[in-house]
Amino acid sequence: MPSRHYPILSQIQGPADIKDLPDESLKALGNEIRNKLISTISVNGGHLGPNLGVVELTIALHRVFSTPEDQLVFDTSHQGYVHKLLTGRNHSDFDRIRKNDGLSGFLSRSESAHDAYGAGHAGTALSAALGMATARDRLGGDEHVVAVCGDAAFTCGITMEALNNVAASTKRLVIILNDNEWSIAKNVGAISKYLNELITNPLYNRLHHDVGSILQKVPGGEQLLKIGKNAEKGWKSIVVPSSIFEHYGVRYFGPIDGHDLPLLTHHLEFARDANEPVILHVVTKKGKGYGPAVQHPESFHGTSPFEIGSGKSKSVKQGPPNFQDVFGKALVRFAKKDPSIVGITGAMPSGTGLIHLYNELPDQFYDVGIAEEHAVLFAAGLSTKGIRPVVAIYSTFLQRAFDQLIHDICLQDLPVLFCMDRAGLSPNDGPTHHGLFDIAYIRSIPNATSMQPKDEDELVDMMHTSLSMDSPTFIRYPRGTGVGVKMKSRPRLLEIGKAEILQEGDDVVIWALGPMVHEALELSVRLKIEDGLSVGVVNARFSKPLDKSLLLKQARQSPLMVTMEDGVLSGGFGSAVLETLSDAHIRTPVYRIGWPDRFVDHGSDVASLREDAGLSQDSMLSGIRDKLQSPQEVFSETD
Secondary structure, three states: OOOOOOOOHHHOOOHHHHHHOOHHHHHHHHHHHHHHHHHHHHHHOEOHHHHHOOHHHHHHHHHHOOOOOOEEEEOOOOOOHHHHHOOOOOOHHHHOOOOOOOOOOOOOOOOOOOOOOOOOOOOOHHHHHHHHHHHHHHHOOOOOEEEEEEHHHHHOHHHHHHHHHHHHHOOOOEEEEEEOOEOOOEOOOHHHHHHHHHHOOHHHHHHHHOHHHHHHOOOOHHHHHHOOHHHHHHHHHHHOOOOHHHHOOOEEEEEEEOOOHHHHHHHHHHHHHOOOOEEEEEEOOOOOOOHHHHHOOOOOOOEOOEOOOOOOEOOOOOOOOEHHHHHHHHHHHHHHHOOOEEEEEOOOHHHHOOHHHHHHOHHHEEEOOOOHHHHHHHHHHHHOOOOEEEEEEEHHHHHHHHHHHHHHHHOOOOOOEEEEEOEEOOOOOOOOOOEOOHHHHHHOOOOOEEEOOOOHHHHHHHHHHHOOOOOOEEEEOOOOEOOOOOOOOOOOOOOOOOOEEEEOOOOEEEEEOOOHHHHHHHHHHHHHHHHOOOEEEEEOOEEEOOOHHHHHHHHHHOOOEEEEEEEEOOOOHHHHHHHHHHHOOOOOOEEEEEEOOOOOOOOOOHHHHHHHOOOOHHHHHHHHHHHHHOOOOOEEEOO
């Protein structure tokens, strides 16, 4: 039975139902989708602005193409919610999006056959779609492949690498350039400026694609048109310059109003039937249909739960500051004292806290767009001239520049500071956004110093320490608020590789990193009260280099060593402890607590995901007790 609130949407069981709708029902369907998005995301949080902007585009895609036979590849897939609603996931499943046992906030091949390709990082769609189209050609298939790319994706080097290969790899590919002038923050750089020039000069498009009729009206024009297609392209570029895309061998059409369904459908049908690669430049409005999202596109790109009437966040509470703001404000103080300090972000000034630097010292701020490899190399170049770059980046996004970290930063031992926000879990966003791998991969790189603060005050100490060093440094810290400690008026220098003893203990010694320090202190209290054990707790501070002298001393005296980290166990902090003890021929049992060797799904909060992974406090306590009862097993872990 149709829902009273969504009479049309509630009847959509799959894409075939969209094709059967009369044209006059499509506008009402779009309104229902927008209402559904606003209603659900106001409760769950999520990517509202990008999805409100692609309602008509997604409806048109499913009117023209037939998934799952045809493949739609969404870049980043921030804008994939509408696609989910139209492919059989518009009932109770959607109501639990980004929650435990609910839909992912991104596309996922394991979730639906209609999700041709999973993604959570930008710039992947065109390469993946080109691979699919090339495979189709090799296998003799006739399905269509469509890459739906935001304009910010074209600031990613990988997208331009794919564009360079399109014409040489396939004769049939549809590329949608969804241009709303935003990624998360306002787009920057030459590509953004170029696309804006195309949008603001509709005469370009009309002249470029009407050149045939123009030539027919000039002496000798008809004869020129008879020469052939290649000559036609050449004459077009004389009459009016070609778009940059046509220089890559891709036929360009646009700009097209991305909210005009009949116009979109017409152009998509043309692109579907074309016998050459085609790019449709579609102009959309981020947040369309909801005033607060239009007025504040950066805030509503990815939003926490909010009040629909006002657009104000439901989660605004008085309490400790966010780590990102502590970082951002501290960097401003350091940069005011030292003009050589600059901040670099990859399209995330607010998310990383660098917005504070931009607001107060804009000449010491750089936003390079979604271009993490460039951000790291750019920082490397700056540092060779005596500039002190601070690259603020989410842990999961720094993975994209791993080669640059090795080849350009650490090999040359350049003094660049990397401040990695979202280290640990980003619970609602899931496996593409969890920052669980940085401890392990940074450990493997020579010349790197890696650290994690137990609280926001220690974060500032670590920044101060790092900016005094002449080598690469990495500081990781979690998403969300600090613990509420009192901040010192002046930061202090930390001794590199020196851990902090928080309490002594004879029966068990726990070495913990970052937020796990407070978990360790709580575990020590329970072990004392419930088991009568004397438990030592050490704030490790550094995962590289380790405080080996303290570690070896305690391991020789303690019946059990426990390590705790908010990262993967494989190759992580616990592995470093095991290696150190093994090299010293110490056989003290070690119980490692961390994330197991599997991708962690999305969920409502960190606590529920820890529970699922056996990392609740009760589970950790049980593991320590079991280990104390069977100490002959030297090496063990939580999974």
